[in-house]
Amino acid sequence: MRPGGLRRASWAALAGLVSTSTLTVLALAAPAQASIATNEVYGRPASGSYQLLGHGWGHGHGMSQYGAKGATTLSKTADQITATYYPNTARFVQGNPTMRVLLSTDGRTTAREFVPASGQVMKDLGSGRTFTLPTSALRWRVTSDGNGLHVSYVTSAGTTSVSGTYAGPIQVSGGSFVRVRFSSGQGRDYRNAVRVLRSGTSSLRSLAVMPMESYLYGVVPRESMSSWPAAALQAQSIAARSYSQYKKDHVSSTQVYDICDTTQCQVFGGSARYDNANDATTRESLEATSTTNAVKATAGVIRTYGGKAIFAEFSASNGGWSTDGGTPYLVAKADPWDGLGTNPVHSWKAVLPVTALECRYGPKNGDGSCAKDANGRPLWRLTRLTITQRDGNGEWGGRVEEATILFLDGAGSTHSVAATGSGIYFARPWTGGSDTGLRGRWFHITPEYDAGIVSRSSAPTLVRRPGVATGTLTAVVKNTGNAGWPVSGLHLALASPAGGADPLARGSSRPGAYVANLTTPGATTVAPGEQARFSVPIDAGSLAAGTRTAAYRVRIGTAALFGPTVAWSVVIKDARLTAAVGAPPALVGSTYAPGDGGPPALFADRRTVVVPRSGSTTLRLTSANTGNVTWPADASTPVVLGTSGPRDRTSPSASGWISATRVSRVVAPASIAPGGAGTFELPLAGNGAAAGVSTEAFEPLWTGYGWIGGATTALTVVRVDPAVSRLTTIDRRPASGFKLVNAPTGRADLVLRMRNLGRDAWTVGQERLKASTTPLAYRWIGSDNPSTLSRNLSRPGVTRVFPGEVGEWVIPVTGVKGTPGSTYSFTVRLATPQGTAYGPTSTVKVTVLPATFTAQLQLVRSSVDVPTNGHAATYYYVKNTGNVSWPVGGALRSTVKAGSSPSRYTSWYSASRPGSLTSNATVPGAAYVKPGQVARFVVVLAGNGRAAGKRSELFGISWDGWRSNPLSVAVAYRIV
Numbered sequence: 008m009r010p011g012g013l014r015r016a017s018w019a020a021l022a023g024l025v026s027t028s029t030l031t032v033l034a035l036a037a038p039a040q041a042s043i044a045t046n047e048v049y050g051r052p053a054s055g056s057y058q059l060l061g062h063g064w065g066h067g068h069g070m071s072q073y074g075a076k077g078a079t080t081l082s083k084t085a086d087q088i089t090a091t092y093y094p095n096t097a098r099f100v101q102g103n104p105t106m107r108v109l110l111s112t113d114g115r116t117t118a119r120e121f122v123p124a125s126g127q128v129m130k131d132l133g134s135g136r137t138f139t140l141p142t143s144a145l146r147w148r149v150t151s152d153g154n155g156l157h158v159s160y161v162t163s164a165g166t167t168s169v170s171g172t173y174a175g176p177i178q179v180s181g182g183s184f185v186r187v188r189f190s191s192g193q194g195r196d197y198r199n200a201v202r203v204l205r206s207g208t209s210s211l212r213s214l215a216v217m218p219m220e221s222y223l224y225g226v227v228p229r230e231s232m233s234s235w236p237a238a239a240l241q242a243q244s245i246a247a248r249s250y251s252q253y254k255k256d257h258v259s260s261t262q263v264y265d266i267c268d269t270t271q272c273q274v275f276g277g278s279a280r281y282d283n284a285n286d287a288t289t290r291e292s293l294e295a296t297s298t299t300n301a302v303k304a305t306a307g308v309i310r311t312y313g314g315k316a317i318f319a320e321f322s323a324s325n326g327g328w329s330t331d332g333g334t335p336y337l338v339a340k341a342d343p344w345d346g347l348g349t350n351p352v353h354s355w356k357a358v359l360p361v362t363a364l365e366c367r368y369g370p371k372n373g374d375g376s377c378a379k380d381a382n383g384r385p386l387w388r389l390t391r392l393t394i395t396q397r398d399g400n401g402e403w404g405g406r407v408e409e410a411t412i413l414f415l416d417g418a419g420s421t422h423s424v425a426a427t428g429s430g431i432y433f434a435r436p437w438t439g440g441s442d443t444g445l446r447g448r449w450f451h452i453t454p455e456y457d458a459g460i461v462s463r464s465s466a467p468t469l470v471r472r473p474g475v476a477t478g479t480l481t482a483v484v485k486n487t488g489n490a491g492w493p494v495s496g497l498h499l500a501l502a503s504p505a506g507g508a509d510p511l512a513r514g515s516s517r518p519g520a521y522v523a524n525l526t527t528p529g530a531t532t533v534a535p536g537e538q539a540r541f542s543v544p545i546d547a548g549s550l551a552a553g554t555r556t557a558a559y560r561v562r563i564g565t566a567a568l569f570g571p572t573v574a575w576s577v578v579i580k581d582a583r584l585t586a587a588v589g590a591p592p593a594l595v596g597s598t599y600a601p602g603d604g605g606p607p608a609l610f611a612d613r614r615t616v617v618v619p620r621s622g623s624t625t626l627r628l629t630s631a632n633t634g635n636v637t638w639p640a641d642a643s644t645p646v647v648l649g650t651s652g653p654r655d656r657t658s659p660s661a662s663g664w665i666s667a668t669r670v671s672r673v674v675a676p677a678s679i680a681p682g683g684a685g686t687f688e689l690p691l692a693g694n695g696a697a698a699g700v701s702t703e704a705f706e707p708l709w710t711g712y713g714w715i716g717g718a719t720t721a722l723t724v725v726r727v728d729p730a731v732s733r734l735t736t737i738d739r740r741p742a743s744g745f746k747l748v749n750a751p752t753g754r755a756d757l758v759l760r761m762r763n764l765g766r767d768a769w770t771v772g773q774e775r776l777k778a779s780t781t782p783l784a785y786r787w788i789g790s791d792n793p794s795t796l797s798r799n800l801s802r803p804g805v806t807r808v809f810p811g812e813v814g815e816w817v818i819p820v821t822g823v824k825g826t827p828g829s830t831y832s833f834t835v836r837l838a839t840p841q842g843t844a845y846g847p848t849s850t851v852k853v854t855v856l857p858a859t860f861t862a863q864l865q866l867v868r869s870s871v872d873v874p875t876n877g878h879a880a881t882y883y884y885v886k887n888t889g890n891v892s893w894p895v896g897g898a899l900r901s902t903v904k905a906g907s908s909p910s911r912y913t914s915w916y917s918a919s920r921p922g923s924l925t926s927n928a929t930v931p932g933a934a935y936v937k938p939g940q941v942a943r944f945v946v947v948l949a950g951n952g953r954a955a956g957k958r959s960e961l962f963g964i965s966w967d968g969w970r971s972n973p974l975s976v977a978v979a980y981r982i983v
Contacts, residue, residue, distance in 0.1 A: 054487030066320025077347030085241035194284025233295035240301035457488035458570025586718035589629030598622030653706030662692030734765035749821030825855035
């Protein structure tokens with residue numbers, strides 16, 4: 008495990024930091040005292056768990072890692088740090104001895120695998136035989152059986168065995184690293200060499216064999232945090248080297264390794280790991296630049312005692328006092344460095360369930376597990392814990408050494424059991440994650456107030472004004488301590504900062520009020536085991552939107568907070584004033600009376616509304632609430648319909664409104680919650696304004712807060728004058744700056760749309776246009792009458808155009824009669840069936856462009872066989888490079904360049920006209936080949952009894968009745 012980023016030294020023995028000897032040892036405050044007797048008595052907690060405060064993490068022998076880090080804040084060097092933590096030792100610089108590290112990373116017992124690398128060799132150290140590892144192999148393998156070691160390698164084709172059986176050890180070396188592959192496919196790099204040797208008749212062991220300094224590159228980042236200051240990492244390097252040399256010095260002659268790679272020795276991870284041993288892209292370095300530099304900066308430096316490397320133990324934190332390790336250099340003394348800087352384990356809290364002590368010190372089953380009764384409870388029940396002796400060093404008298412625990416069995420008999428501080432620690436040590444176990448034997452039991460959370464309400468979602476910005480949080484809390492809570496002064500307080508002003512509760516330092524004792528109503532205290540309700544009124548009116556954590560603990564008056572944190576995540580949202588158009592606008596009523604067959608005042612498109620200039624039309628608009636705030640809908644509601652497009656526009660239709668920019672208030676049974684819909688009455692008055700067309704838009708708003716966006720309704724308001732028989736306005740003019748090509752296909756239908764504003768309906772096919780004459784006229788009814796009313800655009804299929812509706816006229820024009828480069832203007836007005844013109848005049852301007860009838864040959868069929876008494880088709884493709892559209896199947900034809908053709912077929916128009924343009928190759932099926940598109944010409948060739956042989960003819964294209972084109976196409980064919 009890596010607590011707080013550090014690897015805690017085991018209680019047995021882990022590597023610890025060392026110090027320098029050539030410097031004067033720095034005194035660490037007071038020396039150790041003798042053990043002291045205590046009489047700390049703690050009854051069984053009502054909650055079933057003791058609450059503990061503690062200091063340090065680990066056994067406390069030797070150096071504190073956090074203390075070393077703290078020393079760097081005082082500019083202490085690595086030599087000063089190690090000399091201080093390991094007094095009576097000397098600094099010595101040794102060479103670079105070889106380390107044999109027992110590897111635990113491969114769980115297989117009979118196989119080891121390696122990924123070949125350039126320059127790598129495998130050697131049987133027993134016979135001296137060397138195998139060069141081919142890099143083409145996927146992996147090399149060493150296996151073991153009763154006969155000895157065997158070598159093989161794996162390629163994509165399978166496994167190949169290397170002849171021979173070897174006693175070993177077999178060692179892989181060469182290159183900077185040796186990559187070991189595990190059965191999972193993952194891998195690790197080790198520096199220098201890896202050795203495989205037998206352990207028993209068929210099982211294997213692996214050793215990493217490398218110089219001490221290389222070994223430390225993989226140790227220091229595993230035993231410390233690489234982000235720590237250089238001096239702390241250098242001290243770690245000295246300690247690791249000292250410990251490693253100590254282990255090497257104490258290896259028996261029969262032991263094949265010097266040190267292991269786990270917490271039982273010193274953690275070593277190698278140089279790198281791979282998710283896929285054969286894929287270098289999955290590499291993750293296990294060495295850090297900072298720790299490697301620390302090793303290099305202290306190369307060869309160890310701490311010695313009596314000329315020998317010391318057993319350099321350490322722990323993550325000693326809490327302010329080191330402990331006696333049984334040697335002259337592992338002594339107990341105060342440590343002022345441990346609490347400097349950031350040390351999360353200098354002080355800690357823990358929970359010790361009484362069941363943990365009952366199982367550790369009570370009866371056991373045959374397998375050593377905790378003996379329990381039929382209800383699953385330990386057979387012995389703890390009634391009292393007494394701490395009787397501490398080591399005398401530090402707060403609370405120092406680390407616990409001895410204790411007595413009193414138990415009661417099922418028969419009522421008592422049992423007194425002697426315990427130690429280490430034994431209590433082992434009843435529930437810290438195991439990682441969010442565990443609340445003990446971190447050592449320096450602890451103090453706090454018997455004061457405690458609490459447990461029984462229940463809590465869900466957190467309301469608050470919406471800033473004009474939404475609902477207030478709410479209430481409620482919690483039921485149980486007294487799980489040993490003392491009653493006085494109701495006077497009892498409250499919930501902000502957990503962090505403890506007892507601070509709570510912004511969610513309008514800055515109160517007592518945000519959670521005590522409400523009632525639920526177990527004993529009316530009691531003046533909440534006794535152990537009883538439950539109390541608390542209430543926290545919250546208000547987000549002055550807070551920004553976001554998610555806030557509301558976290559509280561129990562407090563009595565101004566005393567310390569206690570119990571677990573009861574927390575809520577309160578979501579605060581900005582008021583979202585949004586809406587959507589609900590039902591389409593509906594007609595409420597109108598003074599407009601449509602004629603027989605005429606449309607109502609609100610057209611079917613629900614956008615066009617007819618308003619008589621001397622009357623009014625009223626609509627109902629519906630807005631759906633898509634926001635997160637309920638709209639009030641009472642008689643004085645601030646939610647109103649306002650003018651839009653632009654907002655706050657003064658409307659010419661206002662009459663009986665709240666104001667010229669505010670129409671009416673929202674209407675609903677009571678209020679309009681998100682997801683609901685409200686309606687607005689919208690009266691539109693003619694106000695005697697001139698007949699015409701205008702666009703008016705409306706959207707809701709919340710007076711004092713802003714617009715409720717997203718529900719804008721735009722209307723086309725048509726003011727008609729029933730007092731005038733014929734009245735009109737232009738709805739759409741023909742396109743301005745219109746251009747036509749001076750060619751037969753240079754034609755266009757200009758569209759003119761007019762809206763009826765008078766009393767009389769127009770009849771389709773009768774209502775005329777009055778136009779000035781123009782040479783561009785094409786199929787006009789008369790020289791000054793282009794066409795009659797072609798259709799009712801507002802209601803297609805209806806044969807009359809009523810007031811408010813739009814009629815459409817089509818004006819056909821052609822550029823073939825115009826002079827290229829000239830611009831022609833003519834005017835158009837509406838006219839009665841009798842020819843009387845009225846209404847506004849539209850001016851049409853048309854520019855005639857010179858026609859360019861040009862083409863470019865794209866493709867010709869290479870050759871075709873034509874039977875001497877039959878026929879066959881060939882073809883060629885031509886691109887339209889001019890500005891004239893070519894008609895398909897019309898007067899644009901293929902031509903014979905020589906006047907007449909001996910290949911004439913019966914389908915030809917003449918001996919010089921094979922046929923019309925066949926098709927549009929770019930847009931199949933199109934009636935025209937537009938500029939830029941490609942035309943396909945098919946020519947049917949007849950043999951006409953001619954002798955066999957190769958032939959060739961020239962064809963082109965021309966537009967009969969208009970002009971020809973110089974294009975020349977050579978068509979090759981054979982008479983067969």
